Amino acid sequence: MKNTEIISVNSLTKRFPMGLGEFTALNGIDLTITKGEFSGVVGPSGSGKTTLLNIIGLLDNPTDGDAVILGSSSRALSVREAAILRRKHLGFIFQTYNLLPVYTVFENAEFPLLLLKMTAGERKRAVLDALEWVGLSDKVGSKPAQLSGGECQRVAIARAMVKRPEIVLADEPTANLDAENSHHILRTMLKLNEDLKTTFLFATHDDKVISYLKRKITLIDGKVSRDETIIR
Amino acid sequence: MLAFKLAIKNLIGAGLRTWLNVFVLSLALVMIVFQSGIIHGWDVQARIDTTEWAIGGGEYWHDNYDPYDPLTLDDGHGLLPPELSGLYNDGQAAPVLVTQASVYPEGRMRNIILKGIDPDQKIIKLPSSQMAGDTSVINALIGTRMANATKLNKDDLVAVRWRDENGTFDATEIRIAGIFRTNVPEIDNNQIWIPLDRLRKITGLEDNATYVILKQGITSIPTVPGWIFKDRDSLLSDIESIIKAKSIGGIVMYIILLSLALLAVFDTQVLSIFRREKEIGTYIALGMTRWQVVRLFTVEGAMHSVLSIFAAAIWGTPLLFLVAKYGFAMPKATEGYGLTIAEKIFPVYALGTIIVMTLIILITTTIVSFIPSRKIAGMNPTEALRGKVQ
Numbered sequence: 180m181k182n183t184e185i186i187s188v189n190s191l192t193k194r195f196p197m198g199l200g201e202f203t204a205l206n207g208i209d210l211t212i213t214k215g216e217f218s219g220v221v222g223p224s225g226s227g228k229t230t231l232l233n234i235i236g237l238l239d240n241p242t243d244g245d246a247v248i249l250g251s252s253s254r255a256l257s258v259r260e261a262a263i264l265r266r267k268h269l270g271f272i273f274q275t276y277n278l279l280p281v282y283t284v285f286e287n288a289e290f291p292l293l294l295l296k297m298t299a300g301e302r303k304r305a306v307l308d309a310l311e312w313v314g315l316s317d318k319v320g321s322k323p324a325q326l327s328g329g330e331c332q333r334v335a336i337a338r339a340m341v342k343r344p345e346i347v348l349a350d351e352p353t354a355n356l357d358a359e360n361s362h363h364i365l366r367t368m369l370k371l372n373e374d375l376k377t378t379f380l381f382a383t384h385d386d387k388v389i390s391y392l393k394r395k396i397t398l399i400d401g402k403v404s405r406d407e408t409i410i411r
Numbered sequence: 412m413l414a415f416k417l418a419i420k421n422l423i424g425a426g427l428r429t430w431l432n433v434f435v436l437s438l439a440l441v442m443i444v445f446q447s448g449i450i451h452g453w454d455v456q457a458r459i460d461t462t463e464w465a466i467g468g469g470e471y472w473h474d475n476y477d478p479y480d481p482l483t484l485d486d487g488h489g490l491l492p493p494e495l496s497g498l499y500n501d502g503q504a505a506p507v508l509v510t511q512a513s514v515y516p517e518g519r520m521r522n523i524i525l526k527g528i529d530p531d532q533k534i535i536k537l538p539s540s541q542m543a544g545d546t547s548v549i550n551a552l553i554g555t556r557m558a559n560a561t562k563l564n565k566d567d568l569v570a571v572r573w574r575d576e577n578g579t580f581d582a583t584e585i586r587i588a589g590i591f592r593t594n595v596p597e598i599d600n601n602q603i604w605i606p607l608d609r610l611r612k613i614t615g616l617e618d619n620a621t622y623v624i625l626k627q628g629i630t631s632i633p634t635v636p637g638w639i640f641k642d643r644d645s646l647l648s649d650i651e652s653i654i655k656a657k658s659i660g661g662i663v664m665y666i667i668l669l670s671l672a673l674l675a676v677f678d679t680q681v682l683s684i685f686r687r688e689k690e691i692g693t694y695i696a697l698g699m700t701r702w703q704v705v706r707l708f709t710v711e712g713a714m715h716s717v718l719s720i721f722a723a724a725i726w727g728t729p730l731l732f733l734v735a736k737y738g739f740a741m742p743k744a745t746e747g748y749g750l751t752i753a754e755k756i757f758p759v760y761a762l763g764t765i766i767v768m769t770l771i772i773l774i775t776t777t778i779v780s781f782i783p784s785r786k787i788a789g790m791n792p793t794e795a796l797r798g799k800v801q
Contacts, residue, residue, distance in 0.1 A: 229793075238696060238792045259700050266698020273796065277693040281424020293413055294698050338697075 185345055185378055186212035186235055190244035193230050193401075204230040206401035207244065212380060214345070217372045218394035219381035227401040228382035229350055235380065236269055236348045237261035249345060266294050270339030270377075274351035276331040278323040278338075284310065285319040288337040295342060309337040313367055329360030336364060340371055346378045353385050361387045414703070418711040422718065425683075429715065432675050436719030436772065439672040441727035443665045443768050448731065448758030449739060450661050454654045456594070456753045458647055464536045464595040466646045467505075468627040471495060471638040476509075476621050481524075484511050488621045494633045495623045503629055505532035506620035508610050512573040514603065516561040523557075524602045525573060527610025534626050537598060541589030542606050549609050550588035554599025558590045565590055571603070576615040583613070594753045665768075669775065677779040680712045684783055691787055692795030701788045708787060712780020716772045734758055 188210040194201045204227040212218060220228045233239040234246050237253055246253040249268055256264065270291075271277075278287050288309050292302040310316050313333035323331055332352060339347050349368070353361035369391055372379050381388055389395060397405040422429045462468075476487030491499065491506055498504035505528060512525040530543040530550075542550040549571075553563060563569060565587055572582040585605065593599055611617050623638075632640055684691070694704045738755030 233793045236696065238796070262695065262698055262700040262703075265696065269698075271696045273693075273696075275689075277689060277696075277796065279690060279693065281421055286420070291697050293416070296413075 183213040184211050185214050185249055186210070186380070187247040188231070188235070188244070189247070191231070191234065191241050191246060192243035193227070193234065193239070194242045204401050205234075205241070208398075208401070208403055210396065210403065210406075212346075212378060214378055215372070215376045216394055217369060217379045217392060218396060219383050219388060219392040220396045220398055221381075221383055221389055221392075222398035222404075223384060226398040228384075228398055231398065232348050232350050232380065232382045235346075236271060237265055266291070267342070268345045270342070270344040270347040272332070272335050272339050272347060272349035272352045274354045276323070276328075276335045276355075278331055278334055280323055282322070283319065284315060284321050284323075284326070284334050284337075287323070287334055288341050291338060291342045305341050306337075309341040310334075312340065312371060313337045313364075327360070328355050329357070329363060332356060332360070332364050333367065336367060336371075340375070340377065343375060344377065346380065348380050348382075350382045351385070352381065353383070353388055358387065361385070365391045414707045414710040415714075417707055418714045421707075421711050422714050428679060429718070432672075432679055432715045433718045433722050435675045436672045436715055436776070437723035437727065439668040440719060440723040440768060440772055441731065442668055444723075444727070444760060444765055445731060445734065445758065446661050446664060447658075447764045447768075448735070448760040449756055450654060450658055451761055451764070452735075452756045452758040453657075453752060454650075455759050456756060457650050457654070460594045460753065461597070461647060461650060462627065462643060464593050465598050466624065466643060467534050468625040468629045469632070469640060469642045470625065470646060471623040471635060471640050473621055474637050474639060481511060484509055484524075484621070488616060488619045489637060490618050491620045491623070492635050492638065494635050495620075495638070496618075498625065498629075499529075499623070502533065503626045505529055505534035505624045506607065507622050507624065508607060508614070508616060508619055509621040510573055510610065510614055510616075512571050512603070514561065515570040515572075516563050516567075521561060522601075523571075525571065525610060526602055526604050527607035528604055529607045534624050535598075536593070537604065538589060538591050539604065539606075541591075542604065544588070545586075549583065549585040549605050549613075551585040552589050552591060552604040553587060554596075554602070555590060555592045556596060556599045557602060558587075560601070563587050563590075573614065575613065581613060669772065672772075673775055673779045676712055676715050676776055677783065679715075680708065680780050680783040683711075684708065684786055688790070688795045689798040691790060692792050692797070695790075695792040696796060701790070701792075705781075705784045705787045708784040709777060709781045712784065713773065713777040715780075716776035719772070720769055731758070731760060735760065 188208050191205050191208040192203065193205040194203050208231065220231055222228055230239065234241050234253065235248060237248060237256065240253065248264065251264055279290065282290070285306055288306045289302050292305055297305070307316065310319060313336050315330060315333055315337065318326065318330065323334070326334065352364065356364065365388060368379055371377055381392065383389065392409060393411065394408050396403055473487050473489050475483050477483045488508060495504060495506070499506055508527040510525050512523055514521050514523050528537065528539050530539045532539055537552070539552065542552050544550065558564070567587045568584045569587065570582055571585050572580055574580055611619060691704055694707070695701060735758050738757045740755050741752055
């Protein structure tokens with residue numbers, strides 16, 4: 180693996196049991212993502228985008244092949260080691276935000292830092308910075324139920340970015356948002372990518388997201404059908 | 412520590428669901444402490460009352476006397492030996508003569524136990540002095556249970572018939588000089604007390620006694636041939652057995668109460684894991700190991716018991732204190748049970764019981780929280796993230 184490659188997917192196959200047979204979600208995928216990319220896996224529903232993201236996020240295991248994340252092979256990592264790698268180096272943004280409902284905005288963003296056992300002072304500084312990046316400094320005490328969809332997704336971005344991870348995996352981050360909010364959060368993520376050199380990998384079929392990507396990897400029926408770099 | 416912090420946040424965030432469980436658990440804890448306090452209080456009071464009203468510092472029984480066998484009464488008496496009459500003369504003992512007799516209240520015959528005791532005795536609380544005075548008639552003393560059973564009132568005259576030492580029937584009228592109220596049925600039920608010298612005279616059993624009650628605190632217990640000494644503990648063993656049986660019944664009640672409360676916690680945990688699948692998936696995605704999430708949910712369930720202990724302390728302590736101060740009125744029907752039960756029981760709360768019950772609640776709540784939480788360890792995080800029922 181070259182120094183700048185932080186994700187390397189080799190002959191990755193994922194099959195799910197379906198009835199008496201099996202469904203092949205990913206079929207021998209080869210892919211490399213380098214540090215600082217703002218790329219996306221695009222394709223229609225059922226093409227295997229989320230499955231690929233889950234394997235890269237070490238939330239799922241491949242049936243065949245391997246995914247090497249930050250130098251660690253998904254096959255070699257134990258469940259616990261995978262959790263520790265996620266905790267330290269990966270950030271997740273979900274379609275449905277997945278905020279913890281009983282926590283405030285501040286506490287939601289603070290959560291990954293609690294797992295990293297940072298001191299209260301360090302946590303406070305990092306959380307306030309992250310909330311400032313996403314423009315939610317005035318909502319620290321609000322609960323997710325008091326926020327709009329766009330605000331919730333911005334909290335999710337802050338939560339993903341607060342620990343300054345190497346990689347952020349975003350699964351359909353704009354699917355539940357209107358156009359204005361979608362552009363807002365995409366601009367936020369792009370800025371973070373440029374400022375912090377964080378690698379962003381999206382799974383999406385939303386044209387708004389695609390219009391921001393610098394690299395578009397098209398997946399059809401579990402295979403990479405096209406991989407293009409977009410110059411903007 | 413993290414699990415505790417998060418668990419408290421989640422519990423408080425869960426709102427009414429948490430407080431309902433906490434209330435049910437605290438109710439179980441307070442009820443268990445209350446019930447054990449009542450049984451303990453009853454035990455303490457029964458021992459004190461029985462000692463003060465009936466057995467003093469122990470009793471000497473005539474060799475042939477068996478209080479559970481009325482047939483022994485004919486022979487279960489003897490001349491008061493010098494050792495015991497010495498104690499009697501010194502005010503350290505009260506001899507009692509017991510015989511069978513019949514009374515005829517309202518024309519109906521009723522077999523009773525006639526007991527003779529010195530009206531001047533100060534050994535037991537029996538208000539025997541009420542029998543002193545007018546000697547033209549035999550002054551008798553009965554308890555409220557006997558008065559209710561025979562419909563006898565103070566100053567009523569009632570015919571009594573007995574056999575003397577030769578087996579000859581004799582009869583006279585006695586006057587009810589007083590009716591006493593006691594928690595100790597063994598000196599009340601079916602018994603009539605009269606002055607010892609009168610009973611001795613009418614039965615021809617001069618200087619005889621069936622048993623001798625010693626004053627409380629007597630330490631020198633002489634060995635008296637023909638008489639068996641029964642110490643306080645052996646005389647209270649019946650009460651102890653009854654209370655032990657009641658305690659076992661109490662334990663069954665504790666188990667039922669606790670099971671109901673734990674069922675609520677278990678149910679909440681199962682529901683919680685079912686409803687919070689997405690949250691579980693999020694925890695794992697954010698970097699918690701599955702066992703950290705299991706621990707979080709277990710601690711969350713167990714924290715119900717910690718909160719319930721605080722809740723029980725807040726609302727239960729004043730309540731238990733008030734009951735301990737003003738007593739708990741026992742139902743009227745308990746008077747007829749033949750047990751030493753006060754009209755009002757003042758619960759005695761044992762610190763040991765409270766600590767043990769608190770620990771049991773903590774441990775059992777943790778176990779019932781852990782059992783459903785184990786399911787998390789087997790969850791597929793990608794399915795959990797989508798909130799799919801597994």
